[in-house]
Amino acid sequence: MARTVHHRLFWPVLSLLALVVLNAAVRPSFIRVAVRDGHLYGALVDILRQSAPLMMVALGMTLVIATRGIDLSVGAVMAVSGAVALTLIDRSADPGDVGTVIVAIAAGVGIGVVLGMWNGFLVTVLRVQPIVATLVLMLAGRGVALLVTGGFITTVVSPPLKFVASGYLLGLPFALFLSASAIAVVALVERRTALGLLTEAVGINPEASRLAGVRSRGIVFTAYVASGALAGLAGILYSSNIMAADANAAGEFIELYAILAVVLGRTSLLGGKFSIAGTVVGVLVIQTLQSTVLFLGVSSAQSPVFFAVVVAVVVLVQSPQLHSRVRRLSGRRRRAVPAPEKPARDVEVSA
Amino acid sequence: MEPTPLLELRGASVRLGDELVLDGVDFRLLPGEIHSLMGENGAGKSTLVKAITGALPLAAGVMTVDGRPCVFRNPLQAQRAGVSSVYQEIDLLPNLSVAENICLGREPRRFGMVDWPAMREHARRALDTLGVSLDVMSQLGTHSLAVQQLVAIARAVSTDLRVLVLDEPTSSLDADECAELFRVVRQLKARGAAVLFVSHFLEQVYELCDRVTVLRDGRCVGEYLTRELLRIDLVQAMVGDRRVARRLAPVLRVAGPQEPPYLSARGLVATGVHGADVDLLPGEVLGVAGLLGSGRSELARAMTGIDPVRGGVLRVRGDEASFPGPRPAIRLGVVYSSENRRTEGIISELSVAENITLALQAERGVLRRLPEARKRELAASWVEALDIRPADLDRPAGTLSGGNQQKVLLARLLALAPRVLVLDEPTRGIDVGSKVEVQNLVRELADNGVAVMFISVELDEVLRVGNRVAILQSGRVLETLAAEDLTVDSLTALVTGADGIDG
Numbered sequence: 009m010a011r012t013v014h015h016r017l018f019w020p021v022l023s024l025l026a027l028v029v030l031n032a033a034v035r036p037s038f039i040r041v042a043v044r045d046g047h048l049y050g051a052l053v054d055i056l057r058q059s060a061p062l063m064m065v066a067l068g069m070t071l072v073i074a075t076r077g078i079d080l081s082v083g084a085v086m087a088v089s090g091a092v093a094l095t096l097i098d099r100s101a102d103p104g105d106v107g108t109v110i111v112a113i114a115a116g117v118g119i120g121v122v123l124g125m126w127n128g129f130l131v132t133v134l135r136v137q138p139i140v141a142t143l144v145l146m147l148a149g150r151g152v153a154l155l156v157t158g159g160f161i162t163t164v165v166s167p168p169l170k171f172v173a174s175g176y177l178l179g180l181p182f183a184l185f186l187s188a189s190a191i192a193v194v195a196l197v198e199r200r201t202a203l204g205l206l207t208e209a210v211g212i213n214p215e216a217s218r219l220a221g222v223r224s225r226g227i228v229f230t231a232y233v234a235s236g237a238l239a240g241l242a243g244i245l246y247s248s249n250i251m252a253a254d255a256n257a258a259g260e261f262i263e264l265y266a267i268l269a270v271v272l273g274r275t276s277l278l279g280g281k282f283s284i285a286g287t288v289v290g291v292l293v294i295q296t297l298q299s300t301v302l303f304l305g306v307s308s309a310q311s312p313v314f315f316a317v318v319v320a321v322v323v324l325v326q327s328p329q330l331h332s333r334v335r336r337l338s339g340r341r342r343r344a345v346p347a348p349e350k351p352a353r354d355v356e357v358s359a
Numbered sequence: 360m361e362p363t364p365l366l367e368l369r370g371a372s373v374r375l376g377d378e379l380v381l382d383g384v385d386f387r388l389l390p391g392e393i394h395s396l397m398g399e400n401g402a403g404k405s406t407l408v409k410a411i412t413g414a415l416p417l418a419a420g421v422m423t424v425d426g427r428p429c430v431f432r433n434p435l436q437a438q439r440a441g442v443s444s445v446y447q448e449i450d451l452l453p454n455l456s457v458a459e460n461i462c463l464g465r466e467p468r469r470f471g472m473v474d475w476p477a478m479r480e481h482a483r484r485a486l487d488t489l490g491v492s493l494d495v496m497s498q499l500g501t502h503s504l505a506v507q508q509l510v511a512i513a514r515a516v517s518t519d520l521r522v523l524v525l526d527e528p529t530s531s532l533d534a535d536e537c538a539e540l541f542r543v544v545r546q547l548k549a550r551g552a553a554v555l556f557v558s559h560f561l562e563q564v565y566e567l568c569d570r571v572t573v574l575r576d577g578r579c580v581g582e583y584l585t586r587e588l589l590r591i592d593l594v595q596a597m598v599g600d601r602r603v604a605r606r607l608a609p610v611l612r613v614a615g616p617q618e619p620p621y622l623s624a625r626g627l628v629a630t631g632v633h634g635a636d637v638d639l640l641p642g643e644v645l646g647v648a649g650l651l652g653s654g655r656s657e658l659a660r661a662m663t664g665i666d667p668v669r670g671g672v673l674r675v676r677g678d679e680a681s682f683p684g685p686r687p688a689i690r691l692g693v694v695y696s697s698e699n700r701r702t703e704g705i706i707s708e709l710s711v712a713e714n715i716t717l718a719l720q721a722e723r724g725v726l727r728r729l730p731e732a733r734k735r736e737l738a739a740s741w742v743e744a745l746d747i748r749p750a751d752l753d754r755p756a757g758t759l760s761g762g763n764q765q766k767v768l769l770a771r772l773l774a775l776a777p778r779v780l781v782l783d784e785p786t787r788g789i790d791v792g793s794k795v796e797v798q799n800l801v802r803e804l805a806d807n808g809v810a811v812m813f814i815s816v817e818l819d820e821v822l823r824v825g826n827r828v829a830i831l832q833s834g835r836v837l838e839t840l841a842a843e844d845l846t847v848d849s850l851t852a853l854v855t856g857a858d859g860i861d862g
Binding site: 206219227 | 665684685686689695697702703704705706707708709713717718720721722723724725726727728729771
């Protein structure tokens with residue numbers, strides 16, 4: 009039991025379960041999953057499907073944050089990627105052709121890679137601080153997207169594109185397969201190669217890593233490229249969902265939600281040790297919370313406040329400082345020798 | 360009759376996790392004395408210091424200040440009671456002015472605003488009491504480490520100081536700076552404060568301290584008057600009966616056939632290095648001796664690709680080579696261990712096993728990950744070979760003691776099977792036992808054909824480990840002499856340079 013409580017994902021997972029239970033208590037239909045036409049339907053399935061874009065962006069964000077960086081440009085990259093892909097489809101002879109759509113998707117992800125390389129170049133070669141370097145693209149990116157779409161919201165009619173966000177495969181939403189493969193690929197690449205370890209080393213102590221012969225630059229650069237590529241894919245998903253390229257609305261504030269997801273997953277903003285599983289849980293917490301706001305019928309005027317309050321509670325529940333304080337209080341009440349505060353905290357951090 | 364102790368611990372125990380790191384220690388500080396705390400790494404010195412300054416709570420025992428029982432919940436409460444500390448790594452803010460640093464957290468205020476003239480005055484007075492003259496408006500970061508340390512002491516003095524704890528204050532200072540620090544410390548003593556001086560340098564302890572308390576394995580071995588305690592007895596008390604014999608074992612020098620140098624530098628120019636000639640021969644330890652500012656570290660860093668070379672030639676096995684970074688040097692078997700263990704060595708949150716295999720993994724590249732089993736096997740063999748304690752592969756390396764961290768770093772480099780090992784102050788800030796182990800290891804490596812460059816401020820160590828000694832002054836190698844022909848005194852004279860450019 010003590011082991012479970014000390015696992016670093018104990019509190020994030022508990023928060024997620026608490027949210028689900030809360031929803032189910034208010035509306036039992038929340039946890040009902042029905043099969044219709046061989047497809048799974050239900051609120052939980054919807055949450056998984058809708059979380060796909062945030063999932064991709066947050067995965068990339070985790071890698072960047074692990075290197076001590078941050079990527080504020082992900083929302084803008086989504087907008088550019090969607091604009092490029094939909095403009096290609098729009099201008100093609102046959103928007104409904106599967107080949108066209110695949111080329112367009114590749115172009116969208118490709119532009120994400122290019123923008124990620126730009127961020128990586130600024131950070132590793134020109135040594136611009138990450139927050140400033142990616143702020144440039146965050147501000148300029150949407151302008152680029154507007155240029156691509158000629159200032160309009162480009163809409164297309166293309167069944168293969170629609171399939172990406174709304175289609176079903178083997179009874180499950182296709183988007184779910186996309187985000188599951190993104191998780192799997194990132195987790196495999198990080199943990200089956202040495203990339204994860206070296207990323208953590210660079211994030212914890214860049215100079216010591218350099219002296220040990222680690223190619224710090226290459227590793228940091230890779231993280232930004234991965235973030236760009238994943239944001240590009242997220243942009244496709246977003247556009248496919250609304251079948252339009254909206255340069256202003258695509259991925260709005262998603263960088264902040266992604267950072268929140270990473271933090272909820274117990275990866276430190278100071279860089280170093282990171283947890284892919286933690287980020288996945290963090291994304292699901294955020295998405296469930298957004299559904300909760302809809303489910304509970306919170307009015308749109310009040311929903312931001314509601315969201316903020318719940319996030320604050322979730323963050324507080326996870327705080328090690330709060331835990332040790334509560335422990336000290338309850339320890340004092342029991343007249344036991346108070347547990348030493350500092351070591352307890354250390355143990356948790358290292359666990 | 361002895362005066363009432365200013366600060367006293369009785370039966371003090373401190374627990375870290377499940378481990379009892381301080382076990383029933385009695386300790387006292389008398390007014391107007393300089394007291395040293397000695398012990399090997401892991402003996403509990405830092406823990407005791409932290410307990411006194413409120414950074415760690417006592418699990419058992421009592422602390423009294425002026426005879427009154429006292430509990431400090433945090434360092435701030437300790438400071439309010441007159442107990443301040445200055446740590447090895449100075450925790451001031453380099454981007455603020457001297458005055459701001461001295462008054463930080465208790466800025467004089469007027470109408471809710473910082474009263475700048477009063478603050479400057481306050482800072483100036485604090486520095487005056489120490490007899491230090493310094494522009495209080497200058498930025499702290501522009502001063503040397505030694506001056507920063509004095510500022511940290513001034514900060515402590517500017518409160519109502521009763522007890523000052525100095526933790527390894529001299530490890531980065533040269534002789535003059537030490538003398539200045541000692542003068543300040545003696546002044547505090549004359550004013551009736553108690554100073555706790557934690558240091559690994561026996562000489563300094565004997566020069567400065569009235570009394571010494573020795574810790575071993577978290578217990579108090581004894582309290583002695585320094586003038587009544589022989590050095591050998593002090594070392595004996597610190598290490599117990601485990602390793603003294605080994606410490607005194609003479610270092611063997613095998614006079615093998617002279618091989619051509621593996622790595623050589625001719626007219627090397629880099630920041631702080633102005634035309635240095637160095638030869639590193641397989642099977643030989645080259646000791647490097649020089650004052651602070653003589654370019655010791657700069658030379659080592661330029662020769663190993665850490666810092667850029669601006670002129671001169673590097674040759675590996677006679678072929679010209681250039682190292683645009685650490686990686687190309689590592690590929691040719693030339694590795695460097697930094698003097699800054701914490702900032703340029705250990706990756707503190709990664710495990711011991713990951714730290715040991717880091718350089719090897721970096722050398723293999725991202726795609727060829729060391730399999731987990733192989734990694735652990737390799738790390739375990741180094742942990743055993745170098746006697747790294749505790750022998751726990753999964754422990755975050757930052758939680759080890761200094762000596763063991765140093766061994767982890769050595770293991771990281773040795774895992775690369777290097778041809779040239781450049782060690783920059785590998786024994787700084789580690790205890791006597793580990794020091795001897797590191798020295799013996801260096802000799803062993805040389806006997807196995809590695810070329811070693813060994814930099815140390817402690818000249819007797821340079822003489823004991825080195826086959827030859829290079830004397831550095833103003834970024835040049837003045838002379839390279841056989842270690843047998845030198846004594847500590849003659850080497851000291853050469854290093855300080857009677858006709859001295861450095862003065």
